[in-house]
Amino acid sequence: MKKILTALFITIITITVSAQSKLEQDRQAIKALPGFYKVTFNYAETFAPDTAYKFHPRYNSWGYEWAVIEEDSPKKIVIQHLLVVGDSMIIKHWREDWLYEEPTMLAFDKGNTWNKVTLKPADVKGRWVQRVYQVDDSPRYESIGTWVHVDGRHQWQSETDSPLPRREFTKRSDYNVLRRGNRIYLTPEGWMFEQDNKKIIRSESGDKLLAQEKGYEEFTKTDEAKFAYAKKWWSDQKRYWADVREVWDGVFAGTNKLTLNQKVDGKLLFEKLFELGDQSVKEKWNSAKNREEAGKVIKAHLAS
Template identity: 75%
Template structure:
């Protein structure tokens, strides 16, 4: 009996150690996404059910991007991406929050509308939600998946709906939902964001596939010296954008549905928030002032669902 008890305790202990080891591997893989990179973007449409469909030209581009960890706690890692153009221009780019076993997911519907979804505990076991935000920290898409560490590979994948990508948002109106098949994996020189996407026409009668595409966004480690201005810029702007995140957190917490308007006074939301960021730095606003002004702007773009 004593022997059986010792074996049981050993098994429980070993399982606990292995689970902890897996969790730490997950965290290290996510933290490895941060760094200084040259990024190449390559997309091509590959299939369409309608034989009369004309494939759009391939998309190829590149740039320099600094992915900086803005928040790091045991079950949440926030990575802010900053696009670097030349020696003196920085654009606050997309943001990704990695949250472990969180039950709330903001699901994209269509027409700039996201709906809050509650996940079951069973569906969350050992999984991470990747929450991706627009340049102004408004929602983009969220998806859930399991990090896998095997044969020296570290990979995470998921599928979710999202708005049109920025590369097509102002150029196309023949579809309104991008169903993303996301796969992220580490490489010896950085990491790869591989995509198998479906361009969907969503209407009251259901979803219709317009075309499929393949995408590769490759992040290759770059010389840190290229990002000196970006580091200086972020040091000045970081407190303001920390406050913007807190305001958005309050918005998400109090709204089961988030719907965002297009232009107001000739400007889209990110233009107003970027202007506020510059004003905050110039006039040395404190956190209270930041939150009040940011909330005014965000509220003016929220569309009531009542």
């Protein structure tokens, strides 16, 4: 009996250590994503069920982007991306939150509507939810997947619905949902965001496939010196945006369905929040003032 109990104890310890090791491997892979990068964007439509469909031109672009960790706790890592344009223009870009074994997600429907869904414990065990936010910290899409570490390769993948990508949002209206097949993997030079996407027409009668596309966003490490102005700009702005995130957290916690109005008084949500950020820095607002002013703007854009 003693030998059996000892063997059982050793087995439990081994399993625990193994689980901790896997979790730490996951965390280290996620923490490898921040850095100073040149990013190339390449997308091409590859297939359409309708033979009369005319493929749209390929999309190719590039830019400089700094991704910085804003929060690092055992089961949550927040990474903010900042786009650098020239020597003195910074755009607060997308944000990604990584949450371990997170039981709830916001699922994109269509239009500007997201629905909160609750996942089963078996479906979240050992897995990470990646929450991706717009430039104004409103929701974009969320998905869940498992980090895999094998043969020196570190990879995470998932599939989820999202709004149209920014590169097509103002140019196309022939589809209304992008079903993203996301694959993130580390490379010797940085990391790759590979996509196998489906452009979906969603209506009351169901989903119809318009076209498929392949996408590659390659993040290649570059000279940190290019980002000196970005560091200064973000050091001034980061407290304001932390307060904006806190306002959004309250919104997400208090609703099971979120619908946003695109424009209020002729302005988009990001335009108003960006203006407030500059005003906050100029007038040296405290966090209470930041939350109050940002809260008014966000509330105005929530559809009743």
